[in-house]
Amino acid sequence: MTMLEHDDDVFAERVRAALRQIAVDGLAAGAVPLRPRRHWIRPATIAAALVLVAALVAAVVALRADEEERTVVDGGTAPVRVIPAPIPEDMQVDRVQEVEPSTVEGLPRKAWARMEDGRIVALLMLHYGESLDGFQVPGARLSVTPTTGCGDVLLFGVNMAEDAFRAAADTVTCEPADHVATASEPDGFHELAPEQLAAGQWTITLLGGSRRAVVELRASAVPVDPAFFAGAQGFAVEQLADHDVVVSDDRTSFRWQIAPDIWGSITRGDLTDDEVAALIDGTRAVSEAEWQEWLATVPVDLRSDGPIEGSGTATTVAATSVPG
C-alpha cells in the first residue's frame, strides 16, 4: 500500500515519519559540538567586510591614479561583462541583472580611511550586516561591533587599535526608522564616498529545472583578493581550475579573479565540484559586442523588472526561464 492510498490521518502520520527520516539522514554525518561557540559571526558577514576592505584599497589606487592623470581602476563607467561557459546541459540562464556602481550590494553606508604615503593603513566603515557580538578576525585585523539603536548596521574597523575602535563606536548615531547611521570622523581619517568603491556589476542566475539548482554567477569590479581572506574565520584559499579561489567553509560560495579588474563569485546551488570548476575555468570577460551576441543566444523572454531590493536606481533586466 502506498502513501497515497491512506486517509488523511494515516497520510499525516507518514509525512511525520518521512520528516523524521529526512532530518535523521540529513544530519547523520555531523558531530554535535559540546558547547555553543562564543563570539561567533557569520562567514558571509566576514566575507562582506573583507570584500569592502579590498574595495576600499582599490578606491585609493584609483584616486592616486587620477592624480597622476592615468587610469588604473575606472570608478564606474566601464561595464563589467562576463559570459559563463559552459552552462550545464540541464540548466539555463534565468536572470541577468546589471547594477549601477552606486547601488552595488555590499557597499558601506559610510567609510573613512587613514592613509600614509598614499596608502590605506586603517579603515572604519558603517555597513549593514549580521553580527551577534563584538569580535576580531585573526589575520584580517578586523573588528566588528553592532551599533546602538540600529541593530542591522555594524561598525567595522580594520587595523584600528582597540581603544580607537571603541572610541569610534561611541560616536555612532542612528535614525532607526530610516536606517541612517553615521559616526564622527576619527582623527587622521578622511571620508570615502561609496560611489568611489566599486564599478558596475552583473549577476547571471542559472536555474536548473530538473535539479532545482539556483546558481548565481556574479561579476564585479570589486576586488576579492585571496590574501584578505587568508586566515579569516570560515574561509580558505584553494587552487581550483588553475585559479586561486576563495572558498567559504561550507563550500557554498567561490570567489576568484576573471580578469585584471573583474572578479567573479558563484553560489553553487547543487553544482558538483567538477561543474563549479568548469564554470570557474570557462567564465570569461568579453567585449560589449561579444556580450550582446551571447545575450541574443540566451533563450529567455527579457523584461524590465525594476530596481533590485534595497537599491534605488539600479537598472535590472530579468529573464524568465524556459521550462527544460
Next chain:
Amino acid sequence: MSSSEVAEDDRLGQLYRDEYQPMLALAYLLVGSRAAAEDVVQDAFTGISGRLADVANPAAYLRTSVVNGSRRWHRRLRREDRWVAGEASPVASGDGAAEALAVRGALADLPADQREAIVLRYFADLSFREIADVVGCPLQTAATRVRRGLDRIRRELEDRP
C-alpha cells in the same frame, strides 16, 4: 566570572546538550541545508545566551528563534520559496526511504509559510495554537497552512512518476 554567571553558563550548556540536536533538525527541515541550519541554530543559542534567567520557556524561545532565523536565511538567498532540496544529503535506503525522498522533494516545492507549518506540526509536534504563536499568525491561519501544505504534498506525490 561571578557565581551567577557560572550558573548561567551551566544552564546554557545543559540547554545546548538538550536542545541543539532537535533545533538543528528543525532548522534543517526549514532550510534544507545542514550548514545553513547550523548557522541558524547557532544564532538562536547566541541570542538566548545571557538572558536565560529572563526566559520562561527556553525551548520555545529557541524554536521561535530558529523559525525566524530560517526566514532570514531564505530572505538572504532572495529565494523565499526555494528550499535547498539539492544538497547532498541522500535519504538512506530501507523502509520508508522512498517516501522520505518523495516528501523531501514535495517539501521543497511548498511555499515557505506552508513548509513552516508542516514542519512545526508534524516534526515538532506543535498544536495549531503553538504554531500560530511561533510564526505569529492567527490560529485559523496556522491550521489552514497545515491543511494546504498537506494537500500540496499529497498532490505533489500523486503527480510524481
